[in-house]
Amino acid sequence: MTFGKHSPDSKSKIITGSPRSEFWTGVRDELPLQLGVVPFGLIFGMLGISSGLTPLQTILMSSILFGGASQIVFAQLWANGAPPFFVGASVSVINLRHVLYSASVAPYLRQLPLRWRIALAYLLTDEAYAVSIKHFLERPTNPFKHFYLLGAGMALWVFWQISTIIGVFASATIPEELSLGFAIPLTFIAIVTPTIRTRPDLLACVTSGGLALAGQSLPWNSGILIAAIGGVLAGWLLHHFKRL
Protein backbone atom coordinates (compact mmCIF):
# COMPACT_ATOMS: atom_id res chain seq x y z
CA MET A 1 0.00 0.00 0.00
CA THR A 2 1.14 3.51 -0.60
CA PHE A 3 0.16 7.09 0.03
CA GLY A 4 -1.69 8.32 -3.01
CA LYS A 5 -2.23 5.22 -5.08
CA HIS A 6 -5.03 2.72 -5.05
CA SER A 7 -4.15 -0.73 -3.92
CA PRO A 8 -6.52 -3.35 -5.26
CA ASP A 9 -5.90 -5.79 -2.42
CA SER A 10 -6.85 -3.25 0.24
CA LYS A 11 -8.67 -4.85 3.11
CA SER A 12 -10.76 -1.73 3.69
CA LYS A 13 -12.58 -2.22 0.37
CA ILE A 14 -14.92 -4.72 1.96
CA ILE A 15 -16.16 -2.10 4.44
CA THR A 16 -19.16 -0.27 3.06
CA GLY A 17 -18.60 2.78 5.23
CA SER A 18 -21.10 3.47 8.00
CA PRO A 19 -19.86 5.67 10.88
CA ARG A 20 -19.58 2.63 13.11
CA SER A 21 -17.71 0.49 10.60
CA GLU A 22 -15.34 3.37 9.80
CA PHE A 23 -14.64 3.89 13.51
CA TRP A 24 -13.89 0.23 14.15
CA THR A 25 -11.83 -0.10 10.96
CA GLY A 26 -9.73 2.78 12.31
CA VAL A 27 -9.37 1.05 15.67
CA ARG A 28 -8.47 -2.24 13.98
CA ASP A 29 -5.89 -0.69 11.63
CA GLU A 30 -4.30 1.18 14.56
CA LEU A 31 -3.95 -1.91 16.76
CA PRO A 32 -0.85 -3.42 15.08
CA LEU A 33 1.01 -0.14 15.63
CA GLN A 34 0.56 -0.53 19.37
CA LEU A 35 3.36 -3.08 19.22
CA GLY A 36 5.59 -0.03 18.78
CA VAL A 37 3.57 2.41 20.87
CA VAL A 38 3.27 0.36 24.07
CA PRO A 39 7.05 -0.13 24.56
CA PHE A 40 7.51 3.58 23.82
CA GLY A 41 4.92 4.50 26.46
CA LEU A 42 6.58 2.16 28.98
CA ILE A 43 9.96 3.78 28.25
CA PHE A 44 8.48 7.26 28.67
CA GLY A 45 6.83 6.34 31.97
CA MET A 46 10.10 4.96 33.30
CA LEU A 47 12.14 7.89 31.96
CA GLY A 48 9.73 10.44 33.44
CA ILE A 49 10.23 9.09 36.95
CA SER A 50 14.00 8.73 36.59
CA SER A 51 14.12 12.32 35.25
CA GLY A 52 12.65 13.66 38.47
CA LEU A 53 9.10 14.22 37.28
CA THR A 54 6.34 13.20 39.67
CA PRO A 55 4.05 10.31 38.66
CA LEU A 56 1.22 12.83 38.14
CA GLN A 57 3.36 15.06 35.91
CA THR A 58 4.53 12.09 33.85
CA ILE A 59 1.06 10.64 33.41
CA LEU A 60 -0.68 13.93 32.62
CA MET A 61 2.05 14.89 30.15
CA SER A 62 0.93 11.93 28.06
CA SER A 63 -2.55 13.41 27.67
CA ILE A 64 -1.62 17.12 27.60
CA LEU A 65 1.29 16.87 25.15
CA PHE A 66 0.30 13.51 23.59
CA GLY A 67 3.41 13.28 21.41
CA GLY A 68 5.86 10.47 22.14
CA ALA A 69 9.12 11.78 20.69
CA SER A 70 8.62 15.25 22.19
CA GLN A 71 7.77 13.80 25.63
CA ILE A 72 10.99 11.76 25.67
CA VAL A 73 13.02 14.84 24.79
CA PHE A 74 11.15 16.84 27.45
CA ALA A 75 12.09 14.30 30.13
CA GLN A 76 15.71 14.04 28.97
CA LEU A 77 16.23 17.81 28.96
CA TRP A 78 14.50 18.16 32.34
CA ALA A 79 16.80 15.50 33.80
CA ASN A 80 19.80 17.40 32.44
CA GLY A 81 18.64 20.57 34.17
CA ALA A 82 18.03 22.49 30.94
CA PRO A 83 16.43 25.93 31.43
CA PRO A 84 12.61 25.94 31.08
CA PHE A 85 12.71 28.06 27.94
CA PHE A 86 15.07 25.57 26.30
CA VAL A 87 12.82 22.64 27.24
CA GLY A 88 9.72 24.39 25.88
CA ALA A 89 11.44 25.45 22.67
CA SER A 90 12.78 21.95 21.97
CA VAL A 91 9.41 20.30 22.45
CA SER A 92 7.75 22.91 20.25
CA VAL A 93 10.30 22.55 17.45
CA ILE A 94 9.88 18.76 17.41
CA ASN A 95 6.10 19.10 17.26
CA LEU A 96 6.14 21.68 14.49
CA ARG A 97 5.86 18.75 12.07
CA HIS A 98 2.21 18.41 13.06
CA VAL A 99 1.46 21.45 10.89
CA LEU A 100 2.39 19.24 7.95
CA TYR A 101 0.02 16.51 9.15
CA SER A 102 -2.71 19.08 9.73
CA ALA A 103 -2.28 20.46 6.21
CA SER A 104 -2.21 16.95 4.80
CA VAL A 105 -5.58 15.89 6.28
CA ALA A 106 -7.24 19.31 6.00
CA PRO A 107 -8.80 18.73 2.54
CA TYR A 108 -10.68 15.73 3.97
CA LEU A 109 -11.80 17.26 7.28
CA ARG A 110 -12.22 20.96 6.56
CA GLN A 111 -16.01 20.81 6.23
CA LEU A 112 -16.60 19.17 9.63
CA PRO A 113 -18.15 21.03 12.60
CA LEU A 114 -15.70 22.79 14.92
CA ARG A 115 -16.04 20.25 17.75
CA TRP A 116 -15.03 17.47 15.35
CA ARG A 117 -12.05 19.41 14.03
CA ILE A 118 -10.87 20.14 17.60
CA ALA A 119 -11.18 16.49 18.65
CA LEU A 120 -9.49 15.14 15.52
CA ALA A 121 -6.69 17.73 15.74
CA TYR A 122 -5.97 16.64 19.31
CA LEU A 123 -5.77 13.00 18.15
CA LEU A 124 -3.54 13.73 15.14
CA THR A 125 -0.36 11.88 16.16
CA ASP A 126 2.27 10.20 13.96
CA GLU A 127 0.67 6.79 14.15
CA ALA A 128 -2.96 7.89 13.78
CA TYR A 129 -1.97 10.12 10.88
CA ALA A 130 -0.04 7.32 9.17
CA VAL A 131 -3.00 4.97 8.95
CA SER A 132 -5.61 7.70 8.35
CA ILE A 133 -3.97 9.46 5.41
CA LYS A 134 -3.61 6.09 3.70
CA HIS A 135 -7.31 5.44 4.28
CA PHE A 136 -8.36 8.93 3.14
CA LEU A 137 -6.33 8.68 -0.07
CA GLU A 138 -7.88 5.32 -0.86
CA ARG A 139 -11.44 6.41 -0.11
CA PRO A 140 -11.60 10.18 -0.59
CA THR A 141 -15.37 10.28 -1.15
CA ASN A 142 -16.42 8.24 1.88
CA PRO A 143 -18.70 10.59 3.88
CA PHE A 144 -17.86 8.95 7.24
CA LYS A 145 -14.10 8.72 6.86
CA HIS A 146 -13.52 11.11 9.81
CA PHE A 147 -14.83 8.32 12.06
CA TYR A 148 -11.82 6.30 10.91
CA LEU A 149 -9.39 8.91 12.29
CA LEU A 150 -11.47 9.15 15.46
CA GLY A 151 -11.21 5.37 15.95
CA ALA A 152 -7.49 5.20 15.18
CA GLY A 153 -6.74 8.25 17.35
CA MET A 154 -8.79 7.05 20.32
CA ALA A 155 -7.26 3.58 20.17
CA LEU A 156 -3.79 5.12 20.22
CA TRP A 157 -4.76 7.49 23.04
CA VAL A 158 -5.98 4.65 25.28
CA PHE A 159 -2.88 2.51 24.69
CA TRP A 160 -0.55 5.51 25.17
CA GLN A 161 -2.11 6.47 28.53
CA ILE A 162 -2.20 2.90 29.85
CA SER A 163 1.38 2.14 28.81
CA THR A 164 2.60 5.42 30.37
CA ILE A 165 0.88 4.55 33.66
CA ILE A 166 2.34 1.02 33.64
CA GLY A 167 5.78 2.47 32.86
CA VAL A 168 5.50 4.87 35.81
CA PHE A 169 4.58 2.19 38.32
CA ALA A 170 6.61 -0.71 36.91
CA SER A 171 9.70 1.33 36.13
CA ALA A 172 11.96 -0.78 38.31
CA THR A 173 10.88 -4.11 36.83
CA ILE A 174 11.34 -3.63 33.07
CA PRO A 175 14.93 -4.59 32.11
CA GLU A 176 16.80 -2.10 29.90
CA GLU A 177 18.43 -4.98 28.02
CA LEU A 178 15.14 -5.59 26.17
CA SER A 179 15.78 -2.39 24.14
CA LEU A 180 12.03 -1.86 23.86
CA GLY A 181 12.61 1.73 22.71
CA PHE A 182 13.84 0.29 19.41
CA ALA A 183 10.23 -0.63 18.61
CA ILE A 184 9.52 3.00 17.68
CA PRO A 185 12.04 3.34 14.81
CA LEU A 186 10.94 -0.16 13.74
CA THR A 187 7.33 1.05 13.52
CA PHE A 188 8.38 3.98 11.36
CA ILE A 189 10.51 1.68 9.13
CA ALA A 190 7.45 -0.54 8.69
CA ILE A 191 5.26 2.45 7.77
CA VAL A 192 7.71 4.23 5.46
CA THR A 193 9.43 1.41 3.54
CA PRO A 194 6.41 0.04 1.63
CA THR A 195 5.28 3.57 0.68
CA ILE A 196 8.48 4.29 -1.28
CA ARG A 197 7.38 3.53 -4.83
CA THR A 198 8.81 6.30 -7.00
CA ARG A 199 12.17 8.03 -7.37
CA PRO A 200 10.88 11.24 -5.75
CA ASP A 201 9.69 9.12 -2.79
CA LEU A 202 13.14 7.55 -2.49
CA LEU A 203 14.89 10.91 -2.80
CA ALA A 204 12.63 12.39 -0.08
CA CYS A 205 13.57 9.49 2.21
CA VAL A 206 17.33 9.55 1.52
CA THR A 207 17.58 13.34 1.78
CA SER A 208 15.64 13.41 5.02
CA GLY A 209 17.73 10.62 6.54
CA GLY A 210 20.99 12.24 5.45
CA LEU A 211 20.02 15.66 6.79
CA ALA A 212 18.78 14.17 10.07
CA LEU A 213 22.15 12.48 10.49
CA ALA A 214 24.15 15.57 9.52
CA GLY A 215 22.04 17.79 11.78
CA GLN A 216 22.22 15.51 14.80
CA SER A 217 24.35 17.93 16.82
CA LEU A 218 22.20 21.00 16.09
CA PRO A 219 20.52 22.50 19.15
CA TRP A 220 16.88 21.86 20.06
CA ASN A 221 16.67 18.72 17.88
CA SER A 222 16.15 21.16 15.02
CA GLY A 223 17.87 18.62 12.74
CA ILE A 224 14.60 16.64 12.65
CA LEU A 225 12.63 19.60 11.35
CA ILE A 226 15.29 20.65 8.83
CA ALA A 227 15.54 17.05 7.58
CA ALA A 228 11.76 16.74 7.20
CA ILE A 229 11.43 19.97 5.23
CA GLY A 230 14.55 19.16 3.17
CA GLY A 231 13.19 15.69 2.35
CA VAL A 232 9.81 17.06 1.25
CA LEU A 233 11.55 19.72 -0.82
CA ALA A 234 13.88 17.21 -2.53
CA GLY A 235 11.00 14.86 -3.36
CA TRP A 236 8.90 17.70 -4.66
CA LEU A 237 11.71 19.11 -6.83
CA LEU A 238 12.33 15.74 -8.52
CA HIS A 239 8.58 15.18 -8.94
CA HIS A 240 8.23 18.65 -10.44
CA PHE A 241 11.11 18.34 -12.89
CA LYS A 242 9.94 14.95 -14.12
CA ARG A 243 6.63 16.57 -15.05
CA LEU A 244 8.19 19.38 -17.04
Place this chain on the structure above:
Amino acid sequence: MIWAIIIITGLFTFVMRFVMLSGIAPRKLPTIFEDARSFVPIAVLTAILVPAVLTGKENNIMLLDNAQLPAAFVAVVVALISRSIVITIIIGLGALWLLKFMGFP
Protein backbone atom coordinates in the same frame (compact mmCIF):
# COMPACT_ATOMS: atom_id res chain seq x y z
CA MET B 1 7.11 25.98 36.60
CA ILE B 2 7.15 22.50 35.11
CA TRP B 3 3.35 22.50 34.90
CA ALA B 4 3.51 25.77 32.99
CA ILE B 5 5.94 24.26 30.44
CA ILE B 6 3.82 21.12 30.05
CA ILE B 7 0.64 23.13 29.50
CA ILE B 8 2.22 25.72 27.18
CA THR B 9 3.95 23.09 25.01
CA GLY B 10 0.74 21.05 25.05
CA LEU B 11 -1.25 24.05 23.81
CA PHE B 12 1.40 24.79 21.20
CA THR B 13 1.28 21.18 19.98
CA PHE B 14 -2.51 21.29 19.76
CA VAL B 15 -2.36 24.55 17.77
CA MET B 16 0.12 22.95 15.36
CA ARG B 17 -2.30 20.06 14.84
CA PHE B 18 -5.34 22.31 14.55
CA VAL B 19 -4.07 25.26 12.52
CA MET B 20 -4.80 23.92 9.04
CA LEU B 21 -8.21 22.64 10.16
CA SER B 22 -9.11 25.92 11.85
CA GLY B 23 -10.72 27.64 8.90
CA ILE B 24 -8.45 30.63 9.56
CA ALA B 25 -5.65 29.22 7.43
CA PRO B 26 -6.23 29.49 3.67
CA ARG B 27 -8.82 26.99 2.45
CA LYS B 28 -6.87 26.04 -0.62
CA LEU B 29 -3.14 25.60 -0.26
CA PRO B 30 -0.88 26.64 -3.11
CA THR B 31 -0.38 23.89 -5.72
CA ILE B 32 3.26 23.66 -4.68
CA PHE B 33 2.19 22.60 -1.20
CA GLU B 34 -0.45 20.17 -2.50
CA ASP B 35 2.23 18.38 -4.55
CA ALA B 36 4.68 18.27 -1.64
CA ARG B 37 2.08 16.74 0.66
CA SER B 38 2.63 13.17 -0.52
CA PHE B 39 6.27 13.31 0.60
CA VAL B 40 5.45 14.52 4.12
CA PRO B 41 4.96 11.13 5.81
CA ILE B 42 8.11 9.70 4.23
CA ALA B 43 10.31 12.70 5.08
CA VAL B 44 9.03 13.31 8.63
CA LEU B 45 9.11 9.71 9.79
CA THR B 46 12.55 9.14 8.25
CA ALA B 47 13.85 12.25 10.02
CA ILE B 48 12.73 10.78 13.36
CA LEU B 49 13.78 7.18 12.78
CA VAL B 50 17.31 7.69 11.40
CA PRO B 51 18.70 9.45 14.52
CA ALA B 52 16.81 6.98 16.71
CA VAL B 53 18.63 4.09 15.04
CA LEU B 54 22.06 5.69 14.78
CA THR B 55 22.56 7.67 17.98
CA GLY B 56 23.94 6.18 21.15
CA LYS B 57 23.33 7.02 24.78
CA GLU B 58 25.45 10.19 24.75
CA ASN B 59 23.59 11.58 21.72
CA ASN B 60 26.55 10.73 19.47
CA ILE B 61 26.27 9.10 16.06
CA MET B 62 27.28 5.44 16.06
CA LEU B 63 27.76 3.71 12.72
CA LEU B 64 30.06 0.93 13.95
CA ASP B 65 29.53 -1.09 17.11
CA ASN B 66 25.81 -0.38 16.91
CA ALA B 67 23.59 -3.46 16.80
CA GLN B 68 20.60 -1.27 15.96
CA LEU B 69 21.97 -0.50 12.48
CA PRO B 70 22.09 -4.08 11.11
CA ALA B 71 18.79 -4.79 12.90
CA ALA B 72 17.25 -1.79 11.11
CA PHE B 73 18.50 -3.10 7.75
CA VAL B 74 16.88 -6.45 8.51
CA ALA B 75 13.67 -4.57 9.34
CA VAL B 76 13.74 -2.66 6.02
CA VAL B 77 14.03 -5.93 4.07
CA VAL B 78 11.31 -7.57 6.15
CA ALA B 79 9.05 -4.54 5.68
CA LEU B 80 9.56 -4.64 1.90
CA ILE B 81 8.72 -8.33 1.72
CA SER B 82 6.00 -8.66 4.38
CA ARG B 83 4.45 -5.15 4.22
CA SER B 84 3.34 -5.86 7.76
CA ILE B 85 4.03 -3.60 10.74
CA VAL B 86 3.67 -6.44 13.25
CA ILE B 87 6.04 -8.82 11.45
CA THR B 88 8.58 -6.00 10.94
CA ILE B 89 8.63 -5.10 14.64
CA ILE B 90 8.84 -8.71 15.80
CA ILE B 91 11.69 -9.67 13.44
CA GLY B 92 13.46 -6.31 13.92
CA LEU B 93 13.44 -6.62 17.72
CA GLY B 94 14.36 -10.30 17.41
CA ALA B 95 17.33 -9.39 15.20
CA LEU B 96 18.48 -6.78 17.74
CA TRP B 97 18.25 -9.26 20.62
CA LEU B 98 20.11 -11.91 18.61
CA LEU B 99 22.88 -9.46 17.66
CA LYS B 100 23.27 -8.35 21.28
CA PHE B 101 23.21 -11.95 22.45
CA MET B 102 26.05 -12.67 20.02
CA GLY B 103 28.09 -9.92 21.62
CA PHE B 104 27.28 -6.87 19.45
CA PRO B 105 27.42 -3.72 21.57
